[in-house]
Amino acid sequence: MKRTVRRLAALAAATGLLASGCGLETSFALPFDVAPGSIQRVPELDGLGVAVGSKDFTENQVLGYIAEVALAAAGAEVRDMTNIQGSNSSRQALLTGDIDLSWDYTGTGWISYLGNTEPIPDEKAQFEAVRDADLAANGLRWLDYSAVNNTYAFAVTKDFARANNLTTTSDMAALVRDSPDKAVFCLETEFISRNDGFPGVAAAYGFDAKTAQVKTFGTGTIYTATADGLCNFGEVFTTDGRILALDLVVLEDDKKFFPQYNASVVLRSDFDTAHPQVREIMAPIVAKLDNDTIRGLNAEVDVDGRDPAVVARDWMVREGFVSLPPA
Incomplete structure (x- = not known):
């Protein structure tokens, strides 16, 4: 499914972000520091290296940075792997362990990745079908879906x-x-x-x-x-x-004709089992996100020209999840 304006492609190329048989390579970290808010330091995550990926369009980048900001506040050592070009490359990076966490969309998972031809019109039923099938077939765990539905x-x-x-x-x-x-x-x-x-x-x-x-x-x-x-x-x-x-x-699609594309955090089941604190950190953030919220964040990037990492951080600060470190 085509999405919004693609950004940072030149930056990715210049810094060696490569989708290949050798995997993805980058040395990026978050370009700023954040301090705890409602997300407090988590001893089990302190110093843990976590690679967070995203696809190469605005919304997915913003969501990726939201996860990075949350994990950084909790004490993890975040490796920024946002802006992977193409859904299949992002998916492969998660399967091979090049990244540990990304956001994806239920309709994309059901149709593009799992090969189904008929979408499920109910959001919850579509999510549950993807969650169960992808875990069984590929060992990927979809956390509870958000109200963000990019359809x-x-x-x-x-x-x-x-x-x-x-x-x-x-x-x-x-x-x-x-x-x-x-x-x-x-x-x-x-x-x-x-x-x-x-x-x-x-x-x-x-x-x-x-x-x-x-x-x-x-x-x-x-x-x-x-x-x-x-x-x-x-x-x-x-x-x-x-x-x-x-x-x-x-206009509301009141007959639910179009596939449901709810955004969800996806990680490998072994990573989720080893680090259950990650899902606990992300749950209240997912609960705060909806179409109006993400539409506004996307506009800050695509219309106002702001950096998606800064947009994500500022929203997390406004919501009280994190704070800015003392000057």
Whole structure:
């Protein structure tokens, strides 16, 4: 599944972050110090080397740094392995032990990694299916999932939503059936033809995709095109920071057509068994995260241009999980 803007690729290349048969290599550490907050020093983790990985898009980097900040406050020696290029490379790094912990998405695990073709529409059921299957097949443990769900949706401007009384995708379908002239969509090329994209969602919600006026854009351009009124409905990812920055309204997928992509911490079962304190540290953080929160953090990076590590640290400080060391 394509995601938000990819950053730090040049930095990774310059410092030798390599996905190869020899594994991943980096000497990165967190670029700042943090002190305990509600997360206190944990004797069992003091000085423990923990390699934290992430994929190469903004949201996953922010989540990776959140884990790094938490573990550093607990006393672990964090090895920063964020910005691994591609889901498969990140996954392989976890399987081979190049990293000890990363965040992944339940829909990605179920479909891309475990090879299933039919997503499970219920978030909890999808998580439980991935959790059980991945542990049995690969020895990977998915910790309890967060409310962060980075899936597909349609977005509209606030004015258009208000004028047409739109809150759900069912509302959208009813509108375009009754007023075909309003069926103007901004979509990316791949989404137009995929069964889990536009044809599928049209069939599920009962409107005619063939009669819609479709404008094709790159993923990033769709947000501005929708905000600028070039289309009435734009295909978006639900946690993208540009939704917030451009004041768009996300329509609820009330029939749960799109796969669920809840973010979860994933680690090897042997690491989890040896260091159960890690899951205890991460649990209250996971409970605090939701789409509104991560959307705001993503916007700080992609819209405001802030460094994802600093964005993660500052959120952890605001929430009281960690503190800044004395000057």
